[in-house]
Amino acid sequence: MALKMVKGSIDRMFDKNLQDLVRGIRNHKEDEAKYISQCIDEIKQELKQDNIAVKANAVCKLTYLQMLGYDISWAAFNIIEVMSASKFTFKRIGYLAASQSFHEGTDVIMLTTNQIRKDLSSPSQYDTGVALTGLSCFVTPDLARDLANDIMTLMSHTKPYIRKKAVLIMYKVFLKYPESLRPAFPRLKEKLEDPDPGVQSAAVNVICELARRNPKNYLSLAPLFFKLMTSSTNNWVLIKIIKLFGALTPLEPRLGKKLIEPLTNLIHSTSAMSLLYECVNTVIAVLISLSSGMPNHSASIQLCVQKLRILIEDSDQNLKYLGLLAMSKILKTHPKSVQSHKDLILQCLDDKDESIRLRALDLLYGMVSKKNLMEIVKKLMTHVDKAEGTTYRDELLTKIIDICSQSNYQYITNFEWYISILVELTRLEGTRHGHLIAAQMLDVAIRVKAIRKFAVSQMSALLDSAHLLASSTQRNGICEVLYAAAWICGEFSEHLQEPHHTLEAMLRPRVTTLPGHIQAVYVQNVVKLYASILQQKEQAGEAEGAQAVTQLMVDRLPQFVQSADLEVQERASCILQLVKHIQKLQAKDVPVAEEVSALFAGELNPVAPKAQKKVPVPEGLDLDAWINEPLSDSESEDERPRAVFHEEEQRRPKHRPSEADEEELARRREARKQEQANNPFYIKSSPSPQKRYQDTPGVEHIPVVQIDLSVPLKVPGLPMSDQYVKLEEERRHRQKLEKDKRRKKRKEKEKKGKRRHSSLPTESDEDIAPAQQVDIVTEEMPENALPSDEDDKDPNDPYRALDIDLDKPLADSEKLPIQKHRNTETSKSPEKDVPMVEKKSKKPKKKEKKHKEKERDKEKKKEKEKKAEDLDFWLSTTPPPAPAPAPAPVPSTDECEDAKTEAQGEEDDAEGQDQDKKSPKPKKKKHRKEKEERTKGKKKSKKQPPGSEEAAGEPVQNGAPEEEQLPPESSYSLLAENSYVKMTCDIRGSLQEDSQVTVAIVLENRSSSILKGMELSVLDSLNARMARPQGSSVHDGVPVPFQLPPGVSNEAQYVFTIQSIVMAQKLKGTLSFIAKNDEGATHEKLDFRLHFSCSSYLITTPCYSDAFAKLLESGDLSMSSIKVDGIRMSFQNLLAKICFHHHFSGLLKLWPRAAQEVVERVDSCASMYSRSIQGHHVCLLVKKGENSVSVDGKCSDSTLLSNLLEEMKATLAKC
Amino acid sequence: MIKAILIFNNHGKPRLSKFYQPYVNTQQQIIRETFHLVSKRDENVCNFLEGGLLIGGSDNKLIYRHYATLYFVFCVDSSESELGILDLIQVFVETLDKCFENVCELDLIFHVDKVHNILAEMVMGGMVLETNMNEIVTQIDAQNKLEKSEAGLAGAPARAVSAVKNMNLPEIPRNINIGDISIKVPNLPSFK
Secondary structure: OHHHHHHHHHHHOOOOOHHHHHHHHHHOOOOHHHHHHHHHHHHHHHHHOOOHHHHHHHHHHHHHHHHOOOOOHHHHHHHHHHHOOOOHHHHHHHHHHHHHHOOOOOHHHHHHHHHHHHHHOOOOHHHHHHHHHHHHHHOOHHHHHHHHHHHHHHOOOOOHHHHHHHHHHHHHHHHHOHHHHHHHHHHHHHHHHOOOHHHHHHHHHHHHHHHHHOHHHHHHHHHHHHHHHHHOOOHHHHHHHHHHHHHHHHHOHHHHHHHHHHHHHHHHHOOOHHHHHHHHHHHHHHHHHOOOOOOOHHHHHHHHHHHHHHHHHOOOHHHHHHHHHHHHHHHHHOHHHHHOOHHHHHHHOOOOOHHHHHHHHHHHHHHOOOOOHHHHHHHHHHHHHHOOOHHHHHHHHHHHHHHHHHHHHOOOOOHHHHHHHHHHHOOOOOOOOHHHHHHHHHHHHHHEHHHHHHHHHHHHHHHHOHHHHHHHOOOOHHHHHHHHHHHHHHHOHHHOOOHHHHHHHHOOHHHHHOOHHHHHHHHHHHHHHHHHHHHHHHHHOOHHHHHHHHHHHHHHOHHHHOOOOHHHHHHHHHHHHHHHHHHHHHHOOOOOHHHHHHOOOOOOOOEOOOHHHHOOOOOOOOOOOOOOOOOOOOOHHHHHHHHHHHHHHHHHHHOOOOHHHHHHHHHHHHHHHHHHHOOOOOOOOOOOOOOHHHHOOOOOOOOOOOOOOOOOOOOOOOOOHHHHHHHHHHHHHHHHHHHHHHHHHHHHHHHHOOOOOOOOOOOOHHHOOOOOOOOEOOOEOOOOOOOOOHHHOOOOOOOHHHOOOOOOOOOOOOOOOOOOOOOOOOOOOOHHHOOOOOOOOOOOHHHHHHHHHHHHHHHHHHHHHHHHHHHHHHHOOOOOOOOOOOOOOOOHHHHHHHHHOOOOOHHHHHHHHHHHHHOOHHHHHHHHHHHHHHHHHHHHHOOOOOOHHHHHHOOOOOOOOOOOOOOOOOOOEEEEEOOOEEEEEEEEEOOOOOOEEEEEEEEEEOOOOEEEEEEEEEOOOOOEEEOOOOOOOOOOOEEOOOOEOOOOEEEEEEEEEEOOOOOOEEEEEEEEEEEEEOOEEEEEEEEEEEEEOHHHHEEOOOEEHHHHHHHHHHOOOEEEEEEEEOOOOOHHHHHHHHHHHHOOEEEEOOOOOOHHHOEOOEOOEEEEEEEEOOOOEEEEEEEEOOOEEEEEEEEOOHHHHHHHHHHHHHHHHOO | OEEEEEEEEOOOOEEEEEEOOOOOOOHHHHHHHHHHHHHOOOOOOOOEEEOOOOOOOOOOEEEEEEEOOEEEEEEEOOOOOHHHHHHHHHHHHHHHHHHHOOOOHHHHHHOHHHHHHHHHHHEEOOEEOOOOHHHHHHHHHHHHHHHHHHHHHHHHHHHHHHHHHHHOOOOOOOOOOOOOOOOOOOOOOOOO
């Protein structure tokens, strides 16, 4: 045997291993791809071999190639083969490859369920560990459902190594199979107090991860975590817990109050920066959650800000970064305390580290006020000039715009200044954010009416310098601003100083080099301009001038007609025809101006971005109802008219008001104007500045060409924003003087009128009056707009499914699906699992354990409910009055009492809590008493019905099995039994070890004695031998590696080597043991006969239908068949039985459309496949007739086939 | 949660990639993008980076350390402590150092499977499993022992051959700080 193995390994030692592959790739620098494709071919050859070591080596190499970006999904099945190797070495390789390459779309993943289950229950902790690690990377909803119970059992494994992995993987299981959260939670909670720090840390990890998404469900755990926080010394755990508290405090301000003190202590005492930082972070979260009203508030803030300043000033860039990050959180609620560190933050803007500069920029956002906005923006503008690298400059640009436009331009006092800032920003080369600037220009020009004149003059100057923009930055994002400029000049052309000049600028030939959508806007607005010029000229009676303009249009428009852009072309040719028509009219001296400007009559109002969504559905209108009954199905074009109808339906509200509505709209507009006129400084706090133009199509797709210009472009003739700063200062100075005067007057009055607080000497924001009377037009919303704002929630959030109330007691139906094998249990198992799966047994011991655990869980649950109720007590910081002794956080007396009481209904809890919250301290105690009495009273009435206990033991039915269900079956058959012990066994073949089978024997102690010193002796035959420990002779017994206390069962596995597998055989054996009880010990024996059927040499092996067909065609197989009459069982179940008892499996479709369609099957006929441990192929064709079943078999060994069919006949006869 | 762990060298050659979220077709792109982001940063700047676009939303951060020729990059979301992850990277590297005895890039190149195994004892499914170096090393040693016992007699010839193959190398430079030097291995005469 060993010699054979050595020989095999000598054969393959010259195969390429991973190191050789890597070395080879490094030696083929020039033709790497070619070399690798050669290697992949070699690997494919290796995968075809039977030797598992060769396969594992191949898979190992594939894993490396996967990292380099090569697709290895074709080898998924081979990976599964390697995963199922018996040796840890290979198994680990298989699982690693699976974890790297499997994902939810991998179809063969469903074949792994049983293998993983087997590994999870493996006696070797590393097999289990490697399976858990692998599973954590590729768990799917199906795997999660099928394995949840096994993993949950592992959470109480004796080895902490397994426990911590099992605990950690539960998070993944919850995500994929949210139903498992509630049943598993009690045990997870238990693990928070595990003696092993690793397990504890894992449990904290999982709960923190869960609580981060749905914090409110975990509030009741706060006392437990608090205890952990004050007792744990593991910084990693502490950080997690403190982060968790940060998520919990917003929900429960009282928790925050309790936390402040220990956290402050930690801040003072810890030397670990990471812990300090998280403490500060959570204190900040606490402070945010506590609205003002705490006297010692400011001390904590001061402490935080002070610590953060130390971090920011540190030379370690990481600390600096984090300091700024945390500072921005304080900023939101306590801007004042941060604003005093403005110097420090501005200093960070000059840091060489981009991450730090970005964080500092974030802080600036919250630090602006009316007073310092101009100053800060000025500083940013100098940074814009200095910045190298477009990313940072773009970031600066967006920040400037964000800062200025935040909360509806709240801090802008002078919009002329803002427009000139925007114009200055257009000088940026290579920015991607031209559309942002454009959107701002449009927004400001539309919504701030007072600024239109100025804006138009600036925009016309921009258009005039368009040649600059267009020539140097032709394919550049910045030309987007021309879009805005053209539109503004056109729409508000009445404000133009020299409309004719602007018109000419817009008709320059260079314009045609701009992107299409901008040209289109040019064309449209040229007409607007033309209309207003026409009107001016006609009013002034300059008929010639008017004709000259028309001529200019007729001359220049053809250049747009030739445009390649469809939109431009269409608009231009329409307008050209129109203008030509006008020309004709003008030639006849007909006044046309009125009619032309009527084209653009009426004002455009800004519409809120969400307005469309908010249009309420009128009462009585059912959008889903048919107006006309749908046409009959026979019409093939049924779909089309419907689609057209839909489109119209959606588009309608978007249409400009039609003629009929015009009056009504005008009336409304008047009313609104009236309303706003009465409120001269009308600023509406809409949620965000309008950004409709931000997603102008196509901007991102324009390739940006970097143009190297040493001299920054200046737009000639444009005012610089700097001068506004100066002007503004002067203006403010003046205002201040005036105000001082007023104040003095007031003070004098006050002096007379006795003491009153004089206003603070510093100038507050409100004191600065804006330079212009600004009327910011609100964005239009439809009448009766629905106030709800639910559009932000993402319905696809995977974490939403985990929003589950954990305090509710477990219902009987909430149990994890369990695969059982015991015949005694009358539960039904999902039929769907049967065909694929050789049923995996579970140690019977588990059942008892389960029971106990259930019991324990119940107690825990009660305790938890208790704790939820106690949360209020625990959170209240004020000590209760002295006479009534205060209940401790978890009073032990209460606990005893509680253990006696039945689990309380939830309503009681909620009710109680509400009352507790409202009532002052002394009463609370009373309430509790009352409540407890109440529950005691309820106790009897709430007694569970007697049957419910058993019902709880039944597994949940998962999936929806379509047909009648099979009773659960066990692959374990009875071996022997007496009054002491019952033996059942299952024989499994393993693919890797040639001619070896594993016999799993379950020993169940039925007596009241302890069974010790168990030994199994088996008489070997010529054909079958038991593998014994080295050095022991054939006649020695093999010890059973455990003892059995009363009522307990356990499983032992033994390996047998079989020479020939074509015939079934029996081995005689004896189990000897010592039964020990109080009276003494007796020596006992039990004889048994191990029956190795031919089916037990088969291994369920999946096979693709094409491979199956090839096999049948090959002609190497001999054939035989049987027929069984009198069968009443459904075909479905029949197949399941064959699969289960004889280790066959259905064929896999090559391209399954859905997971449940993997197995090929026709109504009354099915092909099945299996393989023996010695590599015989066995193919079956099962046909169902009226009351009979015939089975045709083909196999490479005829004896094996006939024996197999005989066995099958026996099985079928029982059906 | 840790979303991904990447190790690549100064030239962007991946030495290890571990994704804890399914990025089916974008893994290589992510590695390239991450390398691009990380490699252009100076030595004395902070070790945090706002995540690339590919790997996910704004909640994500890249936390990295640069050791000689290698970048160790962890992509994490906001539930992880930044400084904690930096410590974790340090633990990871120290563990590698212990397991490989004075680790260098070559160890990672030729034994990426072992690196994976070590990592699996530290981080599981994107969550931190163990931070105690001694514990990790104990488990790794135990698994190596198990592996050796499994190979037993049969493994001996393979080990011998790989020893011979390595002997043919002029020398294995232990401390390579000079980037991706290619070792020219004399091609073995084919025994087949």
